Amino acid sequence: MKNKVVIIGYGTMGKAMARALKRSGGASIFAVGRNTSENRAAAEIRKSDFTIIAVKPQSAKEAIERVKNHLDKNTVLVSIMAGVSLKKIAIMSGHKKIIRMMPNLGLSVGEGIAVWKSAGLNRAESARVGKFINKITDNFEVKNEDAINRATAVSGSGPAYFFLLADSMLAAAKSLGFSAEESRRLVGKTFKAAAALGEHGNYSELIKKVASKGGTTEAALRTFKQKGFEKMVSSAVRYAYQRAKQLSR
Numbered sequence: 001m002k003n004k005v006v007i008i009g010y011g012t013m014g015k016a017m018a019r020a021l022k023r024s025g026g027a028s029i030f031a032v033g034r035n036t037s038e039n040r041a042a043a044e045i046r047k048s049d050f051t052i053i054a055v056k057p058q059s060a061k062e063a064i065e066r067v068k069n070h071l072d073k074n075t076v077l078v079s080i081m082a083g084v085s086l087k088k089i090a091i092m093s094g095h096k097k098i099i100r101m102m103p104n105l106g107l108s109v110g111e112g113i114a115v116w117k118s119a120g121l122n123r124a125e126s127a128r129v130g131k132f133i134n135k136i137t138d139n140f141e142v143k144n145e146d147a148i149n150r151a152t153a154v155s156g157s158g159p160a161y162f163f164l165l166a167d168s169m170l171a172a173a174k175s176l177g178f179s180a181e182e183s184r185r186l187v188g189k190t191f192k193a194a195a196a197l198g199e200h201g202n203y204s205e206l207i208k209k210v211a212s213k214g215g216t217t218e219a220a221l222r223t224f225k226q227k228g229f230e231k232m233v234s235s236a237v238r239y240a241y242q243r244a245k246q247l248s249r
Helices: 012-024 038-046 057-067 086-093 105-109 123-136 145-156 158-175 180-198 203-210 216-226 229-248
Strands: 003-008 027-032 050-053 076-079 098-102 113-119 138-141
Touching: 003 012, 003 038, 003 057, 012 027, 012 105, 012 123, 027 038, 038 057, 050 057, 057 086, 076 086, 086 098, 086 113, 098 145, 113 123, 113 145, 123 138, 145 158, 145 229, 158 180, 180 203, 216 229
Parallel strands: 003 027, 003 050, 050 076, 076 098, 113 138
Antiparallel strands: 098 113
16 A cells, blocks of 8 residues: 655655655655645645655744644654754654654665654554655664764765766866867766766775876876865865754754
């Protein structure tokens, strides 16, 4: 039997979640946007197995106000909001069965990963939730919420870090005389190949395989090190983690 899923917020991550659910084939989905009538939204929420809050953390109160009086006691309330704690969600909603999950945009294309933590679920309910999330994306349950904040900084925000590097490489390719289409193909296929190679490989060893001594790759990597690339990445991830913790307060 299909799970009945209501998604509150139909922005980037709400749509990504809907695509992942459709791909899984294990859910009937109703998306609630700003223009959805309150009566229709309430009716769908009441009969849902899972109600997913997919808004920005700044809109948490408004979104939860919209659902809290319509949740069945057995409905699992799922939040994919960055930095909003289980305790805060429980206080705002008055609901007991809650999942806090941090996926990333990759789930919209059948990739990506999520981490999650539950509150108020018994063993059977936790197993049901695990099966539900397994159909959507690769995932693992974490022991505490700080791990969700840390994962937010690494994998939740992570796709944007790769896109920034890709965009910088795209600009560099164009500056070397390639057309926009040629640059896009060169960068896109390179990223795709690197992801495939890296999935089961050791990153440090793969770097060595590409960077022959005295060659072009070694020259580029030396420049990265001189400009403090690794420290910059580490610092950026830590700032993202600190921001996630600030939002949790």
